[in-house]
Amino acid sequence: MDIEPTFFESPGAGGSVGQPLDRVDGRDKVTGKARYAAEFPLAGLVYGVLRASEIAKGKITRIDTAAAAKEPGVIAIFTHENLPKLVKTPNTPEGKKAIGAPMGFMPLTGNEIHYANQPVAVVLADTFERATHAASLVKVSYEQAQPIASFLDPKAEIFDPQKVQDGKTDGHTRRGTPKEALASSPIQLKATYTHAINNHNPMEPGSTTAHWEAADRLTVYESTQGVTRTQQALSEMLGMPRDQVRVITKYIGGGFGCKGSCWPHTPLTVLAAKAIGRPVKLVLTRPQMFTSMGHREDQTQTLTLGATRDGKLTALIHEKTSTTSPWDNYAEPNSRIIDLMYECPNFEATYQLARANVMTSTFMRAPGEAPGSFAIECSMDDLAAQLGMDPIQLRLLNYAEKDPSTGKPWSSKSLKQCYTRGAELFGWNKRNPKNGATRDGKYLIGMGMASASYPVHNSQGTARVRLYADGHAVVQSGATDLGTGTYTVMTQVAADSLGLTVDKVRFELGDTRLPTAPNSGGSVAAGTVSSSIYMAAQDVWQKLTKLAVQDKRSPLYRAKPEEVTNEKGRLVLKKDKSKGEDFAALMKRLELTDIEGSGNGKYGAGYESGMAASAADSGHKDDAGQHSMHSFGAHFCEVRVDLELGTVRVSRWVSVHAAGRILNAKTARSQIIGGSIFGIGSALMEQTVRDDHFARYTNATLADYHIPVNADIPEMTVEFIEEHDPYINAMGVKGIGEISMVGVAAAVANAVFHATGKRIRSLPITPDKVLSAGVAS
Numbered sequence: 093m094d095i096e097p098t099f100f101e102s103p104g105a106g107g108s109v110g111q112p113l114d115r116v117d118g119r120d121k122v123t124g125k126a127r128y129a130a131e132f133p134l135a136g137l138v139y140g141v142l143r144a145s146e147i148a149k150g151k152i153t154r155i156d157t158a159a160a161a162k163e164p165g166v167i168a169i170f171t172h173e174n175l176p177k178l179v180k181t182p183n184t185p186e187g188k189k190a191i192g193a194p195m196g197f198m199p200l201t202g203n204e205i206h207y208a209n210q211p212v213a214v215v216l217a218d219t220f221e222r223a224t225h226a227a228s229l230v231k232v233s234y235e236q237a238q239p240i241a242s243f244l245d246p247k248a249e250i251f252d253p254q255k256v257q258d259g260k261t262d263g264h265t266r267r268g269t270p271k272e273a274l275a276s277s278p279i280q281l282k283a284t285y286t287h288a289i290n291n292h293n294p295m296e297p298g299s300t301t302a303h304w305e306a307a308d309r310l311t312v313y314e315s316t317q318g319v320t321r322t323q324q325a326l327s328e329m330l331g332m333p334r335d336q337v338r339v340i341t342k343y344i345g346g347g348f349g350c351k352g353s354c355w356p357h358t359p360l361t362v363l364a365a366k367a368i369g370r371p372v373k374l375v376l377t378r379p380q381m382f383t384s385m386g387h388r389e390d391q392t393q394t395l396t397l398g399a400t401r402d403g404k405l406t407a408l409i410h411e412k413t414s415t416t417s418p419w420d421n422y423a424e425p426n427s428r429i430i431d432l433m434y435e436c437p438n439f440e441a442t443y444q445l446a447r448a449n450v451m452t453s454t455f456m457r458a459p460g461e462a463p464g465s466f467a468i469e470c471s472m473d474d475l476a477a478q479l480g481m482d483p484i485q486l487r488l489l490n491y492a493e494k495d496p497s498t499g500k501p502w503s504s505k506s507l508k509q510c511y512t513r514g515a516e517l518f519g520w521n522k523r524n525p526k527n528g529a530t531r532d533g534k535y536l537i538g539m540g541m542a543s544a545s546y547p548v549h550n551s552q553g554t555a556r557v558r559l560y561a562d563g564h565a566v567v568q569s570g571a572t573d574l575g576t577g578t579y580t581v582m583t584q585v586a587a588d589s590l591g592l593t594v595d596k597v598r599f600e601l602g603d604t605r606l607p608t609a610p611n612s613g614g615s616v617a618a619g620t621v622s623s624s625i626y627m628a629a630q631d632v633w634q635k636l637t638k639l640a641v642q643d644k645r646s647p648l649y650r651a652k653p654e655e656v657t658n659e660k661g662r663l664v665l666k667k668d669k670s671k672g673e674d675f676a677a678l679m680k681r682l683e684l685t686d687i688e689g690s691g692n693g694k695y696g697a698g699y700e701s702g703m704a705a706s707a708a709d710s711g712h713k714d715d716a717g718q719h720s721m722h723s724f725g726a727h728f729c730e731v732r733v734d735l736e737l738g739t740v741r742v743s744r745w746v747s748v749h750a751a752g753r754i755l756n757a758k759t760a761r762s763q764i765i766g767g768s769i770f771g772i773g774s775a776l777m778e779q780t781v782r783d784d785h786f787a788r789y790t791n792a793t794l795a796d797y798h799i800p801v802n803a804d805i806p807e808m809t810v811e812f813i814e815e816h817d818p819y820i821n822a823m824g825v826k827g828i829g830e831i832s833m834v835g836v837a838a839a840v841a842n843a844v845f846h847a848t849g850k851r852i853r854s855l856p857i858t859p860d861k862v863l864s865a866g867v868a869s
Contacts, residue, residue: 615827767832
């Protein structure tokens, strides 16, 4: 294992890491200077619009483009009959793997229709309005077949996938003897939880602007969470070297997972642009967003738990059934969080799938952990209610001091502190232990809580730092900023690592010409990119140190490099910090205009700090990195349930998290607030409705797909537990994008349970379900 010898311990000149610095990109966003993927004004730009299928299953028998082609401004119309071919498609397992495609099917490669709103033509015109009108004139005739809408369809065939997530996760997991342990458990609870289809719906829809600068030079302005992954996918599909494909993403208007992969509209735009020899821009419509970039699948989970009479878990058995596409075995790995959240010696998980006429689902914020936590955290509250025990007391009774799923020790875990601080902030001690007993006029009042956890996924990336003698620096990494503050926090890390103030640092991202970085997804970006920048800054300091100790004019002349350190932009002796010099003085004396360093940041199991290794027992130093790495937290929720209408309002909210080093107190708080609102939406409102007969979505607009607005959300209290973790990366940073919504739906559902005494296990918890549960005045 490569050991990174340093760990970010103290701030530099400005001490900005951790501070609530305002967004460095804020002015560009509010003034319109920030350009998103659809906002690059290229000469000769052509507008593309997708014509989509009205049916969900069948074959195209004829496409008539004659009327559309005659419309003013129409430049070209491409169908499966005349679209240029890709060198490689995801239509085979080998092709899908090579491309890294999220879906094993590429539209316009044949006449088969597999899902509603599947693209059947790309119409190009000189204005968006003309392209849209012409697309409506394309006439398509079909040989229609009866589609399957979901795993609930009587025609659907349920099967055992053996593996889910395209083979990444086993479909069967077992520890101990769960069935035997359950049979001998005095307390047994079994419940089924249902999760509706959810769509990501970011403010910025999927968009691609493709520009062939030459026959072998492609530039794509793309709304993607990962420029490197998109570059790789296009390179494979087009049969071009990666360095001939450039992907640029300077700003993203939200993604939540749907922009984490290269979906079909992107290569379709690229092919159309090459065919006509002009740049093409294609922006998905809001309805097309529901059928073009994945979704969170419709699913049920049955969780059976066994316990002793005093509340100790003895067995957990988890079964999940969900809908997948005609080609892929994708399912969220819900069982992961159920397997590790609490100490339980016996565990079993299985997955079942059914193929339907839908596009492949994909990762959506906290994939697996969010719906999985709904099942386990509601079941824990049910157990607490049956035993007459406080929900937090039950969780502490089953607190896992090491990872039950692997037996490994935690790299750090501060969940107990999250419980304590959250309960204090929320006033948990004022909670009436009896369900359905607290009223305020016509409202039932309930208090609920839930635990949260999200893993540290393994990742690595690179960064480049160029430090100038005039005292400023340019820092680069091919990362992306989802809008969560990457520009800002990386500027802070670079400033402190170099001993500069933030106004002296410019951070550049979102371009495949920059050093490679991972996707902004899976909560890996902050830890990986910040560590890359820190390591690149250390490379700069090492080069400066080497120059200083060899320079006769330097106060550090003939010192050993290991005797020199850097503090606030100065090179100084460790034993006598009065002896040293500013980097600028050294560089100017040596007539250096700038000096460049590069760094590789490792996140997760691939990282092991020198400090962690030295702290390990001498006979077990190789085990220093063998830890289970997770963020933890707790959500506390108060709801008001209207007895007459069945409506549920969240009236108070507290979240406390332990996620390693916090890079920016303000953006981190915003992340937790945003994720909590995301989870509240999933709990109370969000549901994509798929027609049972036609497998079409009936509410594919933001007017019909309900999400929270300001009036639905109270003031939110967010705090972080200070946590030092030397095992995860050089900065000690854990991600917070996902954990912010893990457990949120359960906290809301548990509050409703406490308010009403009725358990609702189907999301979203809408008024009809509340009233059907028997809640009445």
